[in-house]
Amino acid sequence: MYGLIAAFDQTTESFIKNVWKELKEKSISSYAYEVEDRIPHITLASYNQLNRRDFFDQMDETYRYQSVIDVNFKSIGSFLKSGALYYSPTVTKGLYELHSNHHKDFERFQDDPNSLYLPDHWIPHCTIANRLSQEKLQEAFHYCSKRHSALFGKIVKVALIEVTEKHTAPIIYSKKLIE
Incomplete structure (x- = not known):
């Protein structure tokens, strides 16, 4: 299985990794360390x-002129009956267009309706x-909702990851966005 992800600037990535670490230290969640x-x-x-080769070529074409996208997280949420907690980004025009343009340009690769x-x-x-x-969901929600007021960062790269049965998810190809 493959995922196309939007990755963050170093400051934003470090902030979220620190939250993951704190949740593990508090014995709330070890999610980040399972893969x-x-x-x-x-x-x-x-x-x-x-x-892969066709997908990489399409990534080169689609993301050749894609600019870095501001992202801000002002809320946290949970999917119903999932036990998941997440930071929810504001859906800006830039984020919306990144997603919708990807699906237009990569429509031929879509294999899961x-x-x-x-x-x-x-x-x-x-x-x-x-x-x-x-x-634990309530505990995580309480902790994260009190930890900070908002998180502002940037999407600086798109990357293709391969999720394996061995619990790994390495980046197999990526494109930096234009500053």
Whole structure:
């Protein structure tokens, strides 16, 4: 399985990694440490199978002139009956266009009509914790909602990751966005 992710600037990435670390230290969630190579991100698309070379070529074409996108997180949320907690970015014109343009340009690669990342199904988010009991979800929500007021950063790269059965998710190709 593959995911196309939007990755953050170093400051934003470090902030989220610190939250992950604190949640682990407080025995609330070890989500971030369950998959080797996990980095904070917003998933833009998912694929079951890919012709990698064609996909890489399309990434080169699509993201050649893509500018860095400001992102801000002013709320946290949870998917119903999931035990997941996430930072919810404000859906700006830039974030919306990044997602919708990706799906237009990569339509030929779409192989999952039930993907949660398709236009009209996508809920942009950066996962903080997952598979939590109701008690731990409440604890994580309380901790994260009191930790800071807002997080402002940038999406500086798009990357294709491969999620493996060995609990790894390495970046196999990426494109830096233009500053």
